[in-house]
Amino acid sequence: xxxxxxxxxxxxxxxxxxxxxxxxxxxxxxxxxxxxxxxxxxxxxxxxxxxxxxxxxxxxxxxxxxxxxxxxxxxxxxxxxxxxxxxxxxxxxxxxxxxxxxxxxxxxxxxxxxxxxxxxxxxxxxxxxxxxxxxxxxxxxxxxxxxxxxxxxxxxxxxxxxxxxxxxxxxxxxxxxxxxxxxxxxxxxxxxxxxxxxxxxxxxxxxxx
Amino acid sequence: xxxxxxxxxxxxxxxxxxxxxxxxxxxxxxxxxxxxxxxxxxxxxxxxxxxxxxxxxxxxxxxxxxxxxxxxxxxxxxxxxxx
Numbered sequence: 001x002x003x004x005x006x007x008x009x010x011x012x013x014x015x016x017x018x019x020x021x022x023x024x025x026x027x028x029x030x031x032x033x034x035x036x037x038x039x040x041x042x043x044x045x046x047x048x049x050x051x052x053x054x055x056x057x058x059x060x061x062x063x064x065x066x067x068x069x070x071x072x073x074x075x076x077x078x079x080x081x082x083x084x085x086x087x088x089x090x091x092x093x094x095x096x097x098x099x100x101x102x103x104x105x106x107x108x109x110x111x112x113x114x115x116x117x118x119x120x121x122x123x124x125x126x127x128x129x130x131x132x133x134x135x136x137x138x139x140x141x142x143x144x145x146x147x148x149x150x151x152x153x154x155x156x157x158x159x160x161x162x163x164x165x166x167x168x169x170x171x172x173x174x175x176x177x178x179x180x181x182x183x184x185x186x187x188x189x190x191x192x193x194x195x196x197x198x199x200x201x202x203x204x205x206x207x208x209x
Numbered sequence: 210x211x212x213x214x215x216x217x218x219x220x221x222x223x224x225x226x227x228x229x230x231x232x233x234x235x236x237x238x239x240x241x242x243x244x245x246x247x248x249x250x251x252x253x254x255x256x257x258x259x260x261x262x263x264x265x266x267x268x269x270x271x272x273x274x275x276x277x278x279x280x281x282x283x284x285x286x287x288x289x290x291x292x
Binding site: 047050051053054055056057058060061064065066067111127128129130131132133134135136137138139140141142143146149150152153154156157158161162165166167 | 213215216217218219220221248249251253255262263264265266267282284285286287288289290
């Protein structure tokens with residue numbers, strides 16, 4: 001009886017170890033990484049909880065700075081559209097567009113995409129970052145919403161200066177143009193629904209529900 | 210007036226606060242403003258236009274900060290990315 005129990009216990013432990021070993025392995029690996037990071041002089045390695053709290057603070061700051069419509073756009077679609085030409089456009093682009101309204105799509109940690117809202121034509125990708133080389137937690141990357149706010153403020157405050165600092169590329173270099181076209185379509189639909197809600201009339205989607 | 214700085218892994222951080230009308234505070238704010246710009250930060254001031262739209266201004270000197278503003282946001286200067 002005792003032997004049978006011992007054998008059963010050994011089998012159970014062996015089976016459980018298959019499941020639990022990866023967990024302990026990850027913990028050990030994380031511990032080793034933390035120790036190495038401390039040795040390398042990094043104050044604190046990546047901490048998802050800290051990053052989430054930082055992002056939450058950044059979202060509050062973004063909300064307090066941008067217009068209500070822009071905040072709703074970011075919350076619902078994950079991007080903000082900013083109209084161009086508010087503080088002076090680079091001369092080359094200005095000549096090319098001949099007064100046609102253009103806009104930018106701001107994504108977190110992705111290039112800014114310039115496009116023509118009337119036709120949906122993509123103009124350029126402006127690759128720009130805001131690296132903080134003090135790296136307080138080992139990374140120079142701002143929280144997503146801070147990155148969006150930095151782009152928004154820079155475009156609002158000095159479009160020419162931001163564009164001059166950015167690396168200019170044709171559309172499709174980093175962001176799939178099909179995704180951008182989809183986002184432009186989603187944005188149009190979002191705006192229509194928002195207008196309908198404000199006017200108090202049900203849209204076609206809701207009318208059929 | 211509050212000076213806020215965006216920081217990786219942190220969100221915004223209050224780095225200075227004071228009343229620019231008070232000489233002692235103003236001096237401290239000017240000093241901090243210069244220090245941030247020397248560290249390569251850009252300074253932006255959220256403003257509301259006459260039409261009620263929220264906008265932002267980039268300021269390069271303490272004197273350019275609108276007197277009505279209650280906060281200045283510092284963030285790392287733009288650099289071309291992923292070339």
